[in-house]
Amino acid sequence: MRAPIFCALLLAALALPAAEGMFSVDAVTPAVAAEMKAMGCRFDPATLWRPGGKCLAMAVVNLGGGTGSFVSADGLIITNHHVAFGAVQSLSSIEHNYIRDGFLAADRAQEVPAPGYSVRVMTGFEDVSDRFRRALRPGLDPLKRLRLVERISRELAAAGEKEPGNECAVVPFYGGRRHYRVTYLKLRDMRVVYVPARAIGEYGGEVDNWMWPRHTGDFSFLRAYVGRDGRPAGYSPDNVPFRPGHYFPIARTPLREGDFTAIMGYPATTRRWLTAAEAANEAQVAFPARIALLERFIALLERLSAGDEAVRIKNAGVLKGLYNSIKNNRGLLAGLERDAVLAGKAAGEKELAAWIAVDPARRKRFGRLLPAVQRLAAGEREIIPLEAVQARLGRGCRLLEWALTLSKWGREKSRPDLEREAGFSERDMAAWKERLGVNQRNLDLKIDEAVFALYLESLLAADQPGFFAALAREVDSAPGAGRGERIAAYAAALYAGTRLADPAFKQELLQADARAIRACRDPFILLAGTLQPGIDALNRRRGAIAGEWLEWKPLYVEALAAMRPDRLRPPDANRTLRFSYGRVEGYSPRDAVRYAPFTTLSGVLAKERGEAPFELPPAFRSAAREPGVGGLPVNFLTSNDSTGGNSGSPVLNADGELAGVLFDGNYESLASDFRFRPDLTRSIHVDMRFVLFVARQVDRAGAVLRELGLE
């Protein structure tokens, strides 16, 4: 049970499930601390975060899309199997199938680089809202407002990054009502230490994904390395393990139902502060559009992978993500309907309108609010389908992404760093150079061309505003009876004529200036020239709306907070470090069914079917059949609030020890990104007792166990 700050005692007395809470690290008010203690927490909540001092946050790392935590003084990190999946995939080949068989370094010398992986440890978290408040006059042109916010953010970040090894992000909270500068130490030399076999790490696969009861060993171990001076550095055989400011010891007391739990991690996005019209856009336009695109994308990749093991390995990571996405999107849409999110939002705004109307002061401050936010949502509704295509397919096609990015570099790099578009600073350039290599690794031109054709077809079909009219004319000039045929002919010609699959050519273009890019006759670079104005127009439209939201969303939050001063909910997740507290707790998914919060080893065996995703490695099977181990906990549920990005988060017990690793939310929790349901929302974790069982009994990972202080 996790309670909000305000009615903690009442809820504790009633033993009712509580409301959401992804608290930022500076939100440990006395009330929160008291509530945590009442729920059984024995560590001092003040140790969660201490700027510059030893604290729990120093043991938590941001892994890009996921989270991890230090579990040894020598920079050993535990995270999810699915978070390390990309690294394992890059290391794998038909000869060394680490995806299938797992990977275990017998000693440090055998630990292999995780290409493209880095982790960030938070070292600073400052409220910089005043800096924005001073600069942003009301009534500013929306696009100018947006650019100003971007510029201030960049300036603040750049100032923070003067210290070498630092990386800074300036992040809005409460829709821009507040801003924080977050400072990280970024560790770039990451290596793979131990990953169990896929049959364990992904047991249940897509069938069980988001489901409970669950029996997945979704864990892996990485290690962060630094230069001999202790400072962040790129890979070098001379590097040494990073010494974190704190690491989590493995839990010594068995976790039980009802026990206090805390998680810390990097949740990416929640949308709980959406207006009614924004929620309607999501449910009625965005989700249906995304689901339709995903269905087509998945069908395409499955067709191309069928019967070709090499193609299958190349597509594995992408397909895994797509299946995850589509199940997520479908569950979310179903949850929005089940939880009557639209109706609830509409009722809330009706109440807000009435609250504003009865008071002259409120009418003065908020009178224009609701019409404004409705107008903004109507404007967004028109561009959502196009944005869905860009988000879902625009990055699925590698040559297209390179062409657009390289073209854009040509233009942006001649401008001063602070004036460039986001993503094109000098720092980004370095990241790009590195990514070009990784990105190349799994390139398959047949796949890429097919995805490109699907992208073109979807983009032109969704282009109601006509942003891409020039592209449509160009495609329609290709030979063919219908648009489908013309797109295929157009794509075939492009792929036959381009040199963009050649890494040397790409590096060459990355050095080139705007004039050289303009002179380049590579058909993909030419296409980028045709496409970019449409993308720019779409981005300007989005930017103008975003600029207006920067004015109105803070006011919307202010109005709701003023109407219900006793009910201010935490800010939406925004990829910054959050903690949440809760309890080990099951739930009732439907009438007459109750889910217990722990699954067991005997449940793993009961699910086995002899074929993936329910086929166990023989070593696991025989270890799990040993007498007396059937009751060993495998996965568990807690009422902690979490979302995507929390994957790999440490689950701490009442003593601040590591009891598990978060790897999923339950299916019923998907819509909790929009509305938290205390009776249904649960996080799913792998129990450390199962991690240690697999490491010890199945994989004989002696070095890891010794480093954890367990052998």
Place this chain on the structure above:
Amino acid sequence: MRAPIFCALLLAALALPAAEGMFSVDAVTPAVAAEMKAMGCRFDPATLWRPGGKCLAMAVVNLGGGTGSFVSADGLIITNHHVAFGAVQSLSSIEHNYIRDGFLAADRAQEVPAPGYSVRVMTGFEDVSDRFRRALRPGLDPLKRLRLVERISRELAAAGEKEPGNECAVVPFYGGRRHYRVTYLKLRDMRVVYVPARAIGEYGGEVDNWMWPRHTGDFSFLRAYVGRDGRPAGYSPDNVPFRPGHYFPIARTPLREGDFTAIMGYPATTRRWLTAAEAANEAQVAFPARIALLERFIALLERLSAGDEAVRIKNAGVLKGLYNSIKNNRGLLAGLERDAVLAGKAAGEKELAAWIAVDPARRKRFGRLLPAVQRLAAGEREIIPLEAVQARLGRGCRLLEWALTLSKWGREKSRPDLEREAGFSERDMAAWKERLGVNQRNLDLKIDEAVFALYLESLLAADQPGFFAALAREVDSAPGAGRGERIAAYAAALYAGTRLADPAFKQELLQADARAIRACRDPFILLAGTLQPGIDALNRRRGAIAGEWLEWKPLYVEALAAMRPDRLRPPDANRTLRFSYGRVEGYSPRDAVRYAPFTTLSGVLAKERGEAPFELPPAFRSAAREPGVGGLPVNFLTSNDSTGGNSGSPVLNADGELAGVLFDGNYESLASDFRFRPDLTRSIHVDMRFVLFVARQVDRAGAVLRELGLE
């Protein structure tokens, strides 16, 4: 919790689930009575059955394939929707779709006859084992032994039936170790009083069939009528309601988890006393054969029903039964594997062999037992596939059934009643005359011909012993390239030439003697002449084996009972009245999942999808959405032992009042016909509170409610 007699106190003390028990009505030993009382029973177990006196059994009726119970002094019977389904189907047409809409008689004058329905009330239950023991010398020829048992049974039954209105059955218990004569009062004028809409009575349909959580209003009300003299009579408008010796009042206290429950009813068949080789025959031959036949039969009927509403209505009852059967067969086969029934049986017989071997007296009495029962099972294995075809398809084809039966009548009727084959007594003749009309009602010659062709094909394919060689030659003389084509041509010719679809022709043949039948040139009657010798040969083979079982099965039971005198389990179900006691109790179907024993009205609404089988009538929907009713119990689970035939059984609370009506077992219980699993076996019931809610709030069935004493 339901405990066997012997270890009742121990189990009660441990609060463990108990073993099976479908007790015959004379099995209320003091130990059983004490156990019932310990579990909370407040009615006197001695009132379950009193020969000739007022007792609970007088309120329980046998409805052929199901059970019902009296709920008013005027012969009102409650049973399942699916038990009354056949009656409702016969009354339905496209104009009056009572299947879809339900049926409610506003008063007694509107109650309509239920064609083909009758109920039997048990009035006598006598142990007649001595009569058999005296007659059956050891070493008798097997077929003679069988015929002798049949003859003694018939004689005893005939003696009991001298009293008009009586119907008797002589039934073996414990594989023929004991025999009982059961006397019934048979009430033939049955009428339909109230049946809810199919969307309620069958909510969840095949999707939820055998499943929990369940939300089905599987109930209906019939009434038994008798002549003005109070004696059984055929339908007459002058008949009056039957006055039962006892009826169940509706429960006045709310049933809760853990409460004592008793059920009484007519379970058809359990197979818990099978030998190891018999169980292997079931798992390895009989179930796979049955499932394959059902798959083909269902596919055929679905194809014929597609797009033709009239055909669909005609097939509805048959298809419902087939879907029920296939799900049952599949669950059963899966359960046999899950519960390791074969391994358990084999281990039991190994133990038995050792027990026999160590003692000279045992070797003398049981030395030949195990080889004998193994030989018998091996003989059965050969004919099982043919018997499966006869059982599953032989009766699916109406013209064939008539042809065979009418031909046989011609031969049998010239013999004295007591010497005729079972099913061809004078009493059976009357039933047949009646059935010919009912049977005619849903006849569709197109369906019948297709089923006939499927029957022929399956029969000839399964005929390894060569019983039907003459038929094979006849079919193969029809034109066509392969056997499939020849069968189709043969069937087409038969259906084009026969007059058997004409009821007058059938009644004419039913009067004809053997000579007239022989002279009849109707092609179906000629086919019967070809087919009958094969059927007779199959029956003789089965009869010889059955005759041997009559010698060996009692000895097998005796040996097991002697080896474990403290563990004698109840006899297998055999369509006689049984009672079982248990508790309201959920279960855990798999790791981390727990099923609660009650479902609720809000759960009914939560399942609605807007299409069958999850589409509610508007009147139900609005009634169920009234405030405060969401928690009303709908269905519930108990640990009572039951099986097919128990459908419609009254569920009594501790006071002997009607708390619910049994309508199903859970999926996990299917294999309990072979081996009882106290942790998994549950009966599923509709709660009387839900029955009354539907009657009152949805269907406004005022007259029924008043008769139940509730308005």
